[in-house]
Amino acid sequence: MVPLSAYVAVSAVLFVTGLIGVLIRRNFIIVLMAIEIMLNAANVNLVAFSHYLESMTGQIVALFVIAIAAGEAAVGLAIIIVVFRGKISTNVDEINLLKW
Amino acid sequence: MVPVFFSYFSLVSILAGVLTVALPNPVHCGLALLTLLLHVAGLFLLLNAEFLFVIQIIVYAGAIVVLYLFVLMLLNLKTDERVLHHRYAVILVAAAAICGGLLLMALRSPFQGAKGHAPVEAVLQDGGSYAIGITIFNEYLLQFEIVGVFLLGAIIGAIVLAKTPTAVDVEPE
Amino acid sequence: MFEVGVKIAVSLTQISIVMGVVLLTVMFLTLAERKVIGWMQDRMGPMEVGPYGILQPIADGLKLFFKEDIIPSGANKYLFTLAPIIALVAALVGFAVIPFGPNMRVDVFGVQVQPFVISDINIGILYILAFTSIGAYGIILGGWASNSKYSLLGGLRAAAQLISYELNVGLAIVGVLLLAGSLSLVKITEDQCCWIWNWFWLAVPRGGGVPIPQILAFVVFVISAVAETNRLPFDLPEAESELVAGFFTEYSGMRFAFFFLAEYANMILVSCIAAALFLGGWNAPAPFLQFHGSLEHLAWLSGIMWFAVKVYFFLFLFFWIRATLPRLRYDQLMRFGWKVMLPIALGNIVVTAIAAYFFPR
Secondary structure, three states, rough: OOOOOHHHHHHHHHHHHHHHHHHEEEEEEHHHHHHHHOOOHHHHHHHHHHHHHHHHHHHHHHHHHHHHHHHHHHHHHHHHHHHHHHOOOOOOOOOOOOOO | OOOHHHHHHHHHHHHHHHHHHOOOHHHHHHHHHHHHHHHHHHOOOOOOHHHHHHHHHHHHHHHHHHHHHHHHHOOOOOOOOEEEEEHHHHHHHHHHHHEEEEEHHHHHOOOOOOOOOOHHHHHHHHHHHHHHHHHHHHHHHHHHHHHHHHHHHHHHHHHHOOOOOOOOOOOOO | OOOHHHHHHHHHHHHHOOOOHHHHHHHHHHHHHHHHHHHHHHHHHHOOOOOOHHOOHHHHHHHHHHHOOOOOOOOOOOHHHHHHHHHHHHHHHHHOOOOOOOOOEEEEEEEOOOOOOOOOOOOOOHHHHHHHHHHHHHHHHHHHHHHHHHHHHHHHHHHHHHHHHHHHHHHHOOOHHHHHHOOOOOHHHOOOOHHHHHHOOOOOOOOOOOOOOOOHHHHHHHHHHHHHHOOOOOOOHOOHHHOOOOOHHHOOHHHHHHHOOOOOOOHHHHHHHHHHHHOOOOOOOOOHHHHOOOHHHHHHHHHHHHHHHHHHHHHHHHHHHHHOOOOOOOOHHHHHHHHHHHHHHHHHHHHHHHHHHOOOO
């Protein structure tokens, strides 16, 4: 029997990995991928608690998180394509037209 | 058996997560992300969430990561010369400290809570997908509809954003 | 411990039998396709190897086996090797949940086993959808790792096409799932028992009642299945007049054979799903058309035969469509998928859901 804290620990490590990715990578697409890692870490947590606390709510929230991730990927990639069309770069440091 | 599978799935998913963040070539990052998603799906299976297992593979691996790879190949990105933030060492140290703190808290906490009304035996009787369906359409119907509207908005937004702007016809004077 | 051993041994036997039958069928299909299309075009098809060319598949296999295995110098070696394996494995894994015969239990050394399905899991049809979508990676990665513009274009086309048409496959089966009330293929086929009009393409309830036909979903499913297996008229990922051979342009020898096997195994898989979901699986069209009376104990044999007849009907349909229709243009393909197939599938779900609410089975 695997204890609940093991799942929580895995989820914590995955979440921090995703957080590091968002902070240190400069490629827009990889930043989005790192966000997906963080969402997955949250899902592991939700499903683990749902199993150990014997309630379906966690699984349903995880289902919603997956739906939100799909929407996020679609809109995020559309934004990347628009930015790439005007300016041949996906580096988040160079997308600074709104900064002054 | 379960601890063996648990250690395999969790170790590989953490490794794949690190590779997703660390590899220089974006397409390799996408493949590492795919590995991570498949192994997280394996963790769901260990937790008796077989419906989430297939949904994770169908939606994440079958659609979202394909979309990422599609865009990466379409843009034909070369590996950047400078992939990392210029002060990444500071961030890494801070993150390692946060991670250590979280792990300490996770491993020391007893995690007690009020039990819900879906014990494993009740779920296994009709299957996890049945239990999810009953709960979602009884207690979370409004949230379900909101997610539907959200997805519709996301689709329309993505189409409007990515549509090639057509040149406006200017009447010759 | 003994029970686990027996279960593993039974599963391994089932797996090897199913794999053997599938690979033999693939061998037979390569010949059958050339013969059928030859006859439809008033030609003979292969005639040289063996009488009427029946040994042609063996000659083809030997040729592919002994061909030089080339990896292009600019290719990514590991992904180039991995891609055909992913494609083939994803195609073969789906057969694990297909019920090939009646749902019965046999006692093997005190362990209950279901002889005609490798694994009866309660999310069977979703499992198949999941692993078909993994199969897309074989194609995309093969196209990208070859480092050739034709391969890359073929892979990209395949990615867009597979996502678009997988949606239609997924929505087309929802009507059937609503009627059967289960995701397990074993239960879905059992629900269609007895007469031809009890199958889900007409869906007359067994005790009589209001029929909720799924014939539109059936048509959408078959067309989308043709598109998902990259067959003519939807074979744009490998259109030879535009892209040489699409995503496997750079492949040769055994790796090419793997892609080839995967394509045919996918054809067999979608035929099995179509037969199980819409045409009653192993159910005979009428009760008197299966072994009964003194041959009652052989009823499973007639079940397997009916299943094979239905699967071969679909496989023939694949060849027939290929010999009849010209290839679509890419924008036509996308418009057809999103503006014709998708609304039909969605409308079918709405109508079926309302009907199933007012006339519960």
